[in-house]
Amino acid sequence: MLSEIWIRRLLGTAAMVSTAAAFCILLVLVTLALPLFTAGGLGTVLSWQWLPFQGKFGILPMVVGSLLLSLGALAAATPLAVGLACFAQVLAPGWIKSPCLAVVHYMTSIPTVIYGFVSVFVLVPLMRQWFDRGTGFSLLTAMIALTLLILPTIVLVFQATLREVDRTARATCAALGFSKPSYIRHALLPLSRRGLLAAVILGFGRAVGDTLISLMLAGNAPMVPGSPLDAIRTLTAHIALVVATDSQSTFYHSVFASGVILFLIMILINLALRRLGGSFAP
Amino acid sequence: MTLPESILEMRDVTVRFDEKIVLDRINLRLGRGELVMVVGPSGSGKTTLLRAVNRLNEEYPGSATHGLVRVRLQDSWLNCYAENFPLTDLRLRVGMVFQHPNVLPFSIRKNLTLPLRVALGMGKREAEQRVRRALEDVWLWDEVKDRLRDSALTLSGGQQQRLCLARVLALDPAILLLDEPTASLDFKATRKIEALFQTLKARYAILAVTHSLSQMRRLADRVLILRGGQLVSQLSREEFQNQASCLEIMEEFF
Amino acid sequence: MTAAQKRRLADAATVAFCWSAAAGTALAILAVMGFLIFRGAGTLGLELFFGQTHWWDAVTGARPVFDGLWSALAGTLILVVLSCLMAVPVGIAGGIYLSVYATERFRSVAGFGVDLMAGIPSIVMGLFGFSMIVVLRHAFFPHAKTCLLLAAVCIALLILPYLVRTTQNALSGLPEQLRLLGPSLGFTPWQNTRHVLLPSAGRGVLSGVILAMGRAAEDTAVILLTGVVAQAFLPRSLWDKFEALPFRIFYLAAEHRSAAELDLAFGTALVLLMLTGALFCLAFLIQRTMEQRWKN
Numbered sequence: 001m002l003s004e005i006w007i008r009r010l011l012g013t014a015a016m017v018s019t020a021a022a023f024c025i026l027l028v029l030v031t032l033a034l035p036l037f038t039a040g041g042l043g044t045v046l047s048w049q050w051l052p053f054q055g056k057f058g059i060l061p062m063v064v065g066s067l068l069l070s071l072g073a074l075a076a077a078t079p080l081a082v083g084l085a086c087f088a089q090v091l092a093p094g095w096i097k098s099p100c101l102a103v104v105h106y107m108t109s110i111p112t113v114i115y116g117f118v119s120v121f122v123l124v125p126l127m128r129q130w131f132d133r134g135t136g137f138s139l140l141t142a143m144i145a146l147t148l149l150i151l152p153t154i155v156l157v158f159q160a161t162l163r164e165v166d167r168t169a170r171a172t173c174a175a176l177g178f179s180k181p182s183y184i185r186h187a188l189l190p191l192s193r194r195g196l197l198a199a200v201i202l203g204f205g206r207a208v209g210d211t212l213i214s215l216m217l218a219g220n221a222p223m224v225p226g227s228p229l230d231a232i233r234t235l236t237a238h239i240a241l242v243v244a245t246d247s248q249s250t251f252y253h254s255v256f257a258s259g260v261i262l263f264l265i266m267i268l269i270n271l272a273l274r275r276l277g278g279s280f281a282p
Numbered sequence: 283m284t285l286p287e288s289i290l291e292m293r294d295v296t297v298r299f300d301e302k303i304v305l306d307r308i309n310l311r312l313g314r315g316e317l318v319m320v321v322g323p324s325g326s327g328k329t330t331l332l333r334a335v336n337r338l339n340e341e342y343p344g345s346a347t348h349g350l351v352r353v354r355l356q357d358s359w360l361n362c363y364a365e366n367f368p369l370t371d372l373r374l375r376v377g378m379v380f381q382h383p384n385v386l387p388f389s390i391r392k393n394l395t396l397p398l399r400v401a402l403g404m405g406k407r408e409a410e411q412r413v414r415r416a417l418e419d420v421w422l423w424d425e426v427k428d429r430l431r432d433s434a435l436t437l438s439g440g441q442q443q444r445l446c447l448a449r450v451l452a453l454d455p456a457i458l459l460l461d462e463p464t465a466s467l468d469f470k471a472t473r474k475i476e477a478l479f480q481t482l483k484a485r486y487a488i489l490a491v492t493h494s495l496s497q498m499r500r501l502a503d504r505v506l507i508l509r510g511g512q513l514v515s516q517l518s519r520e521e522f523q524n525q526a527s528c529l530e531i532m533e534e535f536f
Numbered sequence: 537m538t539a540a541q542k543r544r545l546a547d548a549a550t551v552a553f554c555w556s557a558a559a560g561t562a563l564a565i566l567a568v569m570g571f572l573i574f575r576g577a578g579t580l581g582l583e584l585f586f587g588q589t590h591w592w593d594a595v596t597g598a599r600p601v602f603d604g605l606w607s608a609l610a611g612t613l614i615l616v617v618l619s620c621l622m623a624v625p626v627g628i629a630g631g632i633y634l635s636v637y638a639t640e641r642f643r644s645v646a647g648f649g650v651d652l653m654a655g656i657p658s659i660v661m662g663l664f665g666f667s668m669i670v671v672l673r674h675a676f677f678p679h680a681k682t683c684l685l686l687a688a689v690c691i692a693l694l695i696l697p698y699l700v701r702t703t704q705n706a707l708s709g710l711p712e713q714l715r716l717l718g719p720s721l722g723f724t725p726w727q728n729t730r731h732v733l734l735p736s737a738g739r740g741v742l743s744g745v746i747l748a749m750g751r752a753a754e755d756t757a758v759i760l761l762t763g764v765v766a767q768a769f770l771p772r773s774l775w776d777k778f779e780a781l782p783f784r785i786f787y788l789a790a791e792h793r794s795a796a797e798l799d800l801a802f803g804t805a806l807v808l809l810m811l812t813g814a815l816f817c818l819a820f821l822i823q824r825t826m827e828q829r830w831k832n
Contacts, residue, residue, distance in 0.1 A: 007726045008633075008725070011632050011637060015634055015642075015700075017630070018646070022656065028667055028671075029667065084558050087558040106813070109813065111812055112756065113782045114572070118805075120789045121789075182546075209655070216786065216790070239761075240757065243761050252670070263660060270648065274648065338719060371722070387736060397722070401723055449721070
């Protein structure tokens with residue numbers, strides 16, 4: 001049937017576009033960052049000082065900023081996520097379980113800008129008060145907000161694994177006389193390690209890719225922090241600041257390099273998830 | 283006893299999924315007026331056997347079928363796997379009913395008219411006629427004639443399964459493939475459908491899979507015993523009607 | 537301490553930890569939402585949206601709105617509609633192909649490409665859009681600027697992978713028997729898709745579309761680099777700059793000049809929260825009714 005062939009081609013084209021788009025975007029970014037590699041600009045970009053008007057375009061402080069912020073938020077969010085997921089799956093009374101998960105789902109729909117906005121008026125003054133120095137915009141402030149942002153992602157992915165493991169493991173352990181908390185510690189969690197790893201990797205991806213939290217809360221100082229109360233700048237915020245505020249093309253190369261670095265991190269994350277196997281996307 | 287003229291024949295049919303042999307050199311024949319049942323332990327390849335006839339195995343990746351499967355339509359034999367026998371035509375002539383009632387989320391009427399219009403390209407009036415005939419054939423007409431517009435999901439399990447059967451009959455097949463059709467139904471609905479099959483087998487050749495040995499004894503004209511992908515025995519009705527020998531045979535193979 | 541005592545202590549600690557995690561999260565979210573509602577609810581009203589301009593003049597574009605968020609709301613709505621018009625057909629078509637037609641190998645490769653696309657940080661997507669303008673400026677159009685169309689295209693790219701995945705999952709999640717029904721009746725793959733699969737999975741696909749709309753409405757990073765500004769009134773063409781709700785919130789958080797503007801910011805934040813919340817609830821309910829049907 002002729003129309004059948006054409007329909008198949010049309011649908012196939014759509015699938016090809018969806019598949020190839022990511023690679024095209026990467027290609028464009030790499031091409032635009034290429035001058036760096038040829039003109040020996042790589043050295044200037046991979047350095048420690050960002051002083052554009054003095055000709056220094058180092059983005060390494062931003063790389064450090066991104067990593068510190070993401071890993072810090074991850075470190076705080078993961079235990080919370082594990083606790084929350086175990087609560088929802090095992091400990092919650094029957095009537096709480098559904099609403100609990102529904103609320104976590106809802107959290108994923110809250111716009112990032114809202115988290116940032118509320119943090120600016122609640123968290124920042126609080127930080128200013130508690131720590132008595134600085135403006136309140138710091139690595140720590142951003143970390144707290146980012147923790148809340150990535151929490152639902154980790155919870156949902158991990159809870160999907162828990163649900164599968166729980167289905168077979170719970171009855172067995174109950175028959176063996178395990179209490180619920182012991183079951184969690186000794187059976188459920190050890191059996192769900194892979195799911196946790198996948199959830200953590202996804203959470204890390206979400207944290208690294210976020211722009212607004214760090215842009216609004218981290219202070220945007222392009223330097224390596226000495227303490228959590230110092231201001232930092234992430235790669236994502238750096239791109240936003242340079243492109244949105246400056247219009248001189250000499251700074252752009254650093255921005256494209258930042259973009260490529262972020263993209264490469266994403267590729268690594270995806271490859272890691274593939275190695276873990278199974279589908280963990282929420 | 284004269285054998286009915288066959289309209290389905292399988293010769294040395296072997297089916298593999300990704301190099302694993304699921305059916306091994308199957309030979310069988312089936313004629314109009316016969317209700318042949320396939321029995322065997324789980325995983326013996328019964329469903330694959332049915333699907334080898336209407337080539338539904340090909341919907342799964344990695345499948346490979348060897349051997350001859352042919353059907354007789356209008357006095358000539360057609361190779362089911364031939365290039366010039368389109369898949370869609372084959373499946374219109376070989377109808378299949380699945381284990382769980384497979385109604386679509388539409389009205390009762392639309393469940394029947396949709397395949398007629400889409401697969402056969404039939405016009406509206408002719409489709410309506412076939413609807414009534416098909417529903418009468420499965421004894422549903424009196425039960426649903428006043429509510430053809432209602433959603434098919436409002437029917438009971440047994441009624442839904444009969445609707446699926448009607449849907450297949452409306453396409454005017456020559457052969458019926460039934461994959462454990464009463465497995466998900468209650469006792470009453472099962473009995474009703476079994477009585478239905480007794481009347482239907484006069485017009486069609488029926489190849490059915492069943493898990494229930496009592497159903498086999500009630501309905502089958504012939505029994506094929508499948509184990510590990512191989513056809514290990516064929517029994518005629520006389521042979522398994524005898525209680526003692528039946529038990530013996532079952533013990534041997536299960 | 538005996539072993540039994542140690543275990544009881546550990547058990548109690550586990551329970552306490554899990555409950556605290558749940559309670560803490562609940563409190564945090566309630567605090568966020570409560571704070572917004574508390575500070576923003578008072579500002580809800582016609583004035584929040586339209587300022588001093590009459591609402592009919594504002595909606596028809598007869599008169600510009602100065603102190604209200606109408607331009608931003610209109611900008612966000614237009615952006616969502618444009619990006620969805622571009623992304624939804626392609627995404628659904630791609631999802632159908634992957635679920636119904638594709639070989640195992642293609643599905644695996646495509647899955648990687650789609651996952652990669654889903655993982656691209658939104659700022660990088662915005663950077664891509666911006667770089668398109670840079671390239672165009674050097675090549676054909678020296679006057680190329682970031683604009684509504686560019687932003688819509690970039691957001692379409694942003695939500696595309698989600699549409700592909702939710703469509704693919706909705707179709708592949710149908711019971712195996714149902715997927716075989718069409719072929720067993722003699723349907724071609726497209727007939728099967730159109731008459732059997734899509735009606736059955738329609739709700740799942742729809743809920744995916746609604747979620748994509750929510751994502752398009754809340755994004756800030758992409759539009760930051762592709763044409764959003766603080767004041768632009770209603771965009772008259774695809775090549776204009778535009779306003780958007782999330783950017784307005786971002787901008788006002790940093791640059792508010794008076795208490796009145798701050799109130800406006802809270803009102804805007806509340807409006808955006810309600811918008812995304814409504815979309816989410818809609819998608820969630822649709823998805824739930826579909827799951828219930830297939831359980832039976």
